[in-house]
Amino acid sequence: MTKKITIEPVTRVEGHGKVTIHLDEEGNIVQSRLHIVEFRGFERFVQGRPYWEVPVLVQRLCGICPVSHLLAAAKAMDVIVGVDPEDLSPTAEKMRRLMHYGQFFQSHALHFFHLASPDLLFGIDAPVEKRNIIGVAREHKDLAVQGVMMRKFGQEIIRLTAGKKIHGTGAIPGGINKNLSPEERDFLLKGKNPLNADKMISWALDAVNLFKFYHASHRDFIDKFAAFPSNHLSLVRKDGALDIYHGVLRSIDQDGNKILHDVDYSDYLDYIGEEVKSWSYTKFPFLRHLGKENGWYRVGPLARLNTCDFIPTPLAQKEWEEFKAYTKGKPNNMTMHTHWARLIETLHAAEVIKDLLIDPDLQGEELIRKGDKKFEGVGVIEAPRGTLFHHYKINDDDLVSMANLIVSTTHNNEPMNRSVRLVAEEKLAGQKMITEGMLNAIEVAIRAYDPCLSCATHAMGQMPLEVSLYNNENELIDRFYSYRRG
């Protein structure tokens, strides 16, 4: 007899996922899977739409990081209207950057404060009714207010650059459709406390320190939980700096050796392939030259801080040096350190936002450029959750004839599955009683990646987290939802 455990839906992640774990008679883990259960079909149904519509269409992939999809599609469409992504007008590029760093700021704050912090503040097996942002608001009101206001600041930046907090229109093929007025600039730069750039930098620094403080007293958990060696991939600026808007593709192995040497992302198909598995609508990307077995990698905050050579703002650079020193300069493969990396990036985003706001180019008048039309374009960006690829072809009538999307959470499909397996082995194997806290531990590992299951289901699906227990004959023994005590 084997048992199957199902966790469904996975909660405090964005979107829908489900975990199944099969145990044999002795309680050994036979199989564990994170399923992404929805399919939406974007690659096919954007075909036949005019190219200029695509950025606003495809951002509907995801309501958490719509700006990432808006910008990745706009970068691909820049190429199609004949503008090299490095040759946008300064106003256009900087407005897009402001929008993107604003999005990073809000998305990272949302993840840390609203979704992940309850696990750290109250503990993995704290009572379910407490383990959420409302519980945080009741017991740590200042922290909850800080999280809410940080997210609000990022959302206000998006509103002022894209026109709307969710699903705006700011980026268009070849540039942008508005600049930032002096009033809008002052609203963000000198806004009434706490809504101004300086306060956000100081709060972001507080958040990094909060994590470090927690780490000091929970070293075993943060360093060992769901940790495993992996490759890492991200964009980096041509000089090796952390850059989330534009750059070249770099990948390193678990020891820090470069396995993808700062290549042009337009050639991504030469380097990256995607495996299809029958049990998930989300594909499994890998580096072609290393093959399916060994070519998988992580993306996102942890990967970015591993691949880059430095961070080009002073406060975040100082934190990065401490982060690097912790692993003696080697790549950091500790899954829970993703939270640390995410908060360092949040600080970096706040610093960049301030630098951009004082740049007079944001009030420039040249919004858009044009060149000779092309029929194919690739746009790549670092979304909050990792590297995001958009690739389109158009026909003579300017209608899309091919669309290919590899979203951040898709790259992390294999790493998330590995994390689930590790935690299942550690917490569930051999246990007679499966408790809700054990199941939440699995979700904690998934949450570290901040997976965006809405993005991941663009192909066609949906992902709530459920755990089912099956026996050896594959009979369903029990189905668990995290709220329920086994």
Place this chain on the structure above:
Amino acid sequence: MEKKVVATSSLAGCFGCHMSLLDIDERILELIELVEFDKSPVNDVKKFSRRVDIGLIEGGCCNEENVHVLKEFRAQCKVLVSVGECAIMGGLQAIRNTIPLKECLDEAYLNGPSVKGCNEESIIPNDEELPVILNKVYPCHEIVKIDYHLPGCPPSADLIWNALRALVLDEKMEMPYELVKYD
């Protein structure tokens, strides 16, 4: 006064309506004084613990699981609200309603340039753990009775806030023209 109980769910959509709910920002503190939350993806309550007063549904129905959850919400919620274009009309993904489902699947798993040469066995995901995909994307009111519709992609935070307050306090809802957007 006993607090009203609210449940929320995201069916086939982008989660943007839930994000717009969070865009009420500091009013979240006011909200938690007004209501309690039951089943919702923003907490860890995975199954209804009781019958609730208000259900907010984001997203349309693209698979059998969505239909199951929606019917459960109808059974458990005294008032059920479709929030946003996907719940109301199927949303952007309903563009696929004019295209055979097989073409969508083939494009994603067989023909896409990054799967070419990597899917030798021509696998299209199909597993008992994966809910069956519907031939079309359906709006919620074609599956169950919906009491109210909040338009927008997403509806603005102010609109969601006004609606929730009105439902909780049993007041007439303010829906000024500027807040109603059909984008």
